[in-house]
Amino acid sequence: MTELIIKPASVAEFAAAVDWAAAEGWNPGLDDLEVFNATDPQGFLMGWLDGKAVSSISVVRYGPDFGFLGFYIVHPDHRGTGAGLATWNAGMAFLADRVVGLDGVVDQQENYRRSGFEFEGRNVRLTGVPALSGIEEASSDVRDVSPADETALLAYDRPFFPDARDIFTRSWVRPGSSASRTSKLALRDGEIIGYGVARACRSGYKIGPLFAEDDQTARNLFIALCKDLPLEGSAGGEVSLDVPESNRAAVALAEDFGLRQVFETARMYRGTIPALPWQKTFGLTSFELG
Structure with a gap:
């Protein structure tokens, strides 16, 4: 060769x-x-x-x-x-x-x-056209991310990853003038209690991350993100959510909206396995960069 x-x-x-x-x-x-x-x-x-x-x-x-x-x-x-x-x-x-x-x-x-x-654990990708018909609107405490949220959002994101990733998260959440993604925050008494990002892919959309303090907050974010996507009548209207299988509430959330497992991976580490809040992780950020 x-x-x-x-x-x-x-x-x-x-x-x-x-x-x-x-x-x-x-x-x-x-x-x-x-x-x-x-x-x-x-x-x-x-x-x-x-x-x-x-x-x-x-x-x-x-x-x-x-x-x-x-x-x-x-x-x-x-x-x-x-x-x-x-x-x-x-x-x-x-x-x-x-x-x-x-x-x-x-x-x-x-x-x-x-x-x-x-x-460390098994991840599953659940995919489908979300069943949103008749679903209540997301909580009024969910809104779009703005530039003024950056410092608080980066601080909220930090415990969900083994090391600082401010450069990545800043670009992932607000990538310039991109029209192919949307980002939402969930708030309680002015404090962030969750956030999520939805982005257009080669086929359909992915939501990730989806981090939240509790099941209802994750649900509110998922609804808000999906309702911003042009899913109606779209051949590419499927949404994927990559979920740590150990978070049974996250799997149940995806299944409640009609998503079904299509793919799996294993999260693996060389060296000390970090302790991350998997029960607050309702959607992984990315299989490619963590």
Whole structure:
């Protein structure tokens, strides 16, 4: 095999990996890539053979101690050639001695265990056209996120992730002038008690994160987010919610609105498994960046 060259990819170059992810059924968001890249521009690696991209991995660094691994893909024409292992090793070397998290698809979980990753919990993707007919309007204490909310929202988000991710969250919630996503806050006595983001994807929409202090707040946010989406009569009107299976109330919420399981992953970590508030996590932010 010609020597594989592995190096950081630009936004334009890594767009090929997003297309590969779409072909695998991962259904990325329409404007995810620029938000992802802003978090850690050096954290998106691609393997090249004779000037052609053949493999990818994202190894995004958060704060001084944590990294999240995603987009581990080898183009089908180059699987079994060693390109995947070489790309994996380069990505793990990039993250060095950090605690590393990932969401592993079923057929790769044993490989991740052999690389030192431990199982934390099972995640399930529930998808469907939300059954909103006759559902009451969301609480009046749910509203759009505004620029003035940034400091409080970042503080609310912090316990839900193993390390600081202000750059990511700021861009994820309010990505410039993007019309492909909407973000909502839930408030009680002026204090944030939950928030959620819905974004347009290659097919339909995803909601994530969906963080809330209690089941009713999560429900109010879900209704408000869905009612802002152009679902009526849309062939792409399905909504997906990625839920930690251990939060049975989150699974029940999705099922109550007619969503059904279509996909699963395992949240796994190399190093100390962080203690996160899974019972307040009604929707994961992203399988790709955590």
